[in-house]
Amino acid sequence: MEHVLDPVAVHRVTDREVSLSDTISAVAAGDRDAFSRLYADFSRLVHAILLGRVPRRDVDDLVQDVFVTAYTRIRELREPAAFGGWIATIARNRATDYLRQSREPVELPDELPGGDPIEAETFAVLEVIRGLPEAYRDTLLMRLVEGMSGQEIADRTGLAPGSVRVNLHRGMKLLREKLGLET
Amino acid sequence: MKDDYLWDPSSAPDPEVERLERMLGRLRSKAPPLDFARGGPELVEGPAPDVTQIRSRYTSARFLVPTLAAAASIVALIGLTWQTTRGTRSWEVSRMTGQPRIGSAPLAGTGRLGVGQTLVTDAASRARLDVSTIGQATVDTDSRVRLVDTREGYHKLALERGTLHAFITAPPGQFVVDTPSATATDLGCVYTLHVDEDGTGVLSVTAGWVAFEFNGRESFVPAGASARTDPRVGPGTPRFDDAAKDLQAALDDLDYGTDAPAKARDLQLVLSSATPRDAMTLWHLIARVSPADRGAVIDALDARVPMPASITREAVMRLDKAALDQWWDALGLRDASWWRKWKGPYPAGKN
Numbered sequence: 001m002e003h004v005l006d007p008v009a010v011h012r013v014t015d016r017e018v019s020l021s022d023t024i025s026a027v028a029a030g031d032r033d034a035f036s037r038l039y040a041d042f043s044r045l046v047h048a049i050l051l052g053r054v055p056r057r058d059v060d061d062l063v064q065d066v067f068v069t070a071y072t073r074i075r076e077l078r079e080p081a082a083f084g085g086w087i088a089t090i091a092r093n094r095a096t097d098y099l100r101q102s103r104e105p106v107e108l109p110d111e112l113p114g115g116d117p118i119e120a121e122t123f124a125v126l127e128v129i130r131g132l133p134e135a136y137r138d139t140l141l142m143r144l145v146e147g148m149s150g151q152e153i154a155d156r157t158g159l160a161p162g163s164v165r166v167n168l169h170r171g172m173k174l175l176r177e178k179l180g181l182e183t
Numbered sequence: 184m185k186d187d188y189l190w191d192p193s194s195a196p197d198p199e200v201e202r203l204e205r206m207l208g209r210l211r212s213k214a215p216p217l218d219f220a221r222g223g224p225e226l227v228e229g230p231a232p233d234v235t236q237i238r239s240r241y242t243s244a245r246f247l248v249p250t251l252a253a254a255a256s257i258v259a260l261i262g263l264t265w266q267t268t269r270g271t272r273s274w275e276v277s278r279m280t281g282q283p284r285i286g287s288a289p290l291a292g293t294g295r296l297g298v299g300q301t302l303v304t305d306a307a308s309r310a311r312l313d314v315s316t317i318g319q320a321t322v323d324t325d326s327r328v329r330l331v332d333t334r335e336g337y338h339k340l341a342l343e344r345g346t347l348h349a350f351i352t353a354p355p356g357q358f359v360v361d362t363p364s365a366t367a368t369d370l371g372c373v374y375t376l377h378v379d380e381d382g383t384g385v386l387s388v389t390a391g392w393v394a395f396e397f398n399g400r401e402s403f404v405p406a407g408a409s410a411r412t413d414p415r416v417g418p419g420t421p422r423f424d425d426a427a428k429d430l431q432a433a434l435d436d437l438d439y440g441t442d443a444p445a446k447a448r449d450l451q452l453v454l455s456s457a458t459p460r461d462a463m464t465l466w467h468l469i470a471r472v473s474p475a476d477r478g479a480v481i482d483a484l485d486a487r488v489p490m491p492a493s494i495t496r497e498a499v500m501r502l503d504k505a506a507l508d509q510w511w512d513a514l515g516l517r518d519a520s521w522w523r524k525w526k527g528p529y530p531a532g533k534n
Binding site for chain 2: 036044048060063067068121122123124125128129141144146149150168172175178
């Protein structure tokens with residue numbers, strides 16, 4: 001990929017990895033402020049992954065749960081650069097546990113919109129995205145809900161920029177088809 | 184589509200992606216401060232402990248009961264998806280109260296409603312339908328509802344009598360309910376549809392939009408509004424539920440009355456008493472009144488929501504679709520482009 005060969009980009013990533021490594025070492029030593037920085041940097045990623053899988057009303061709680069889990073297990077993380085992929089896995093597992101524990105029926109789907117028609121439309125689109133393959137779903141939610149750029153998604157998740165680009169475009173194409181927006 | 188914008192939000196925007204961003208951005212993480220206390224007292228002070236010291240609050244019954252209940256719907260949808268992919272053309276139906284029937288067979292607990300079958304409730308029974316993977320519908324007492332069709336992207340019921348409450352999350356146009364006097368097409372919403380024995384009915388929308396159509400006459404009903412329907416005429420003019428009672432009565436008479444002088448008085452009452460919020464109603468009237476009355480309706484709407492500079496009075500007088508769409512957009516209710524690809528908000532009417 002051409003941006004990987006860009007020395008500026010390589011330098012930036014290297015600096016970031018060093019910074020992330022320092023931050024994670026500080027967290028392992030009990031530095032709460034350092035963990036707050038991780039939370040600020042990665043909470044959108046975790047939020048997007050959970051939003052694609054669990055009822056919205058519980059997403060914020062589960063985000064906190066994921067980060068508390070990450071905090072308690074931070075010493076298990078051997079490669080600081082892999083933090084994004086690691087916490088993403090914790091988030092996916094937390095969502096799976098949440099769904100597995102669910103047994104009781106409910107009257108209506110969890111996200112009953114209120115009186116705002118735009119809100120209903122928003123949830124309708126969210127449902128369509130939730131039906132997309134995982135790679136497209138997560139990437140699109142990071143982009144369209146969380147406002148992350150493609151490069152930012154790559155940096156946070158640890159995915160290759162080329163893979164993120166492919167996921168974004170294929171996911172968007174699929175979304176457009178399902179919403180009937182294809183011309 | 185401008186591909187670069189999807190990758191780089193600082194580049195030239197793609198309008199469609201931008202619109203999805205605006206809409207979905209409302210769900211964005213608000214990142215409340217991290218609450219270490221939820222990990223237990225061990226996390227409130229001291230360095231990061233080992234995970235085995237932590238007991239998640241999610242194991243508590245206080246959390247489990249509501250969240251397990253909420254997530255069960257997702258499990259149900261996964262099950263329904265599996266059944267759909269197997270080619271099963273039926274929906275799950277659950278007894279809520281009393282003794283509903285599928286055809287003549289009593290429904291005990293849960294069952295399946297196949298294409299062509301009718302769900303019947305009596306004065307004491309109610310039932311819930313899982314609408315494939317796209318939502319749910321509750322059937323009230325004294326109702327008859329038949330599953331006409333269900334396949335990927337299209338699901339159709341016929342409500343012969345009674346009351347149905349629908350909650351649909353699918354994109355516009357996928358869920359349709361036939362009644363004896365109109366067809367309700369869901370545009371992503373929550374609504375209630377009632378049909379009397381004589382085929383008359385009323386549609387009330389709680390969230391989203393519903394298109395109500397019969398013999399080419401259409402009404403677009405937004406959240407907070409209702410529209411009556413009658414087998415002789417089709418859907419009536421939609422109005423917000425909080426509109427003035429005398430205005431609503433005048434609209435009913437305009438839609439279904441037969442006394443020409445009385446209808447003329449009703450039209451004058453509507454035009455003079457309509458508030459800016461009633462602009463949606465006036466917009467529908469443009470195509471429903473006679474050409475002789477159309478100018479007055481246009482003036483009344485213009486006084487509440489000025490006609491966009493991009494269209495002309497002449498274009499609206501001849502019911503030009505593009506002009507009507509632009510004025511609709513100016514009402515500020517919802518951009519017509521969202522469903523224009525489905526069918527369009529053009530208010531077909533009988534003059």
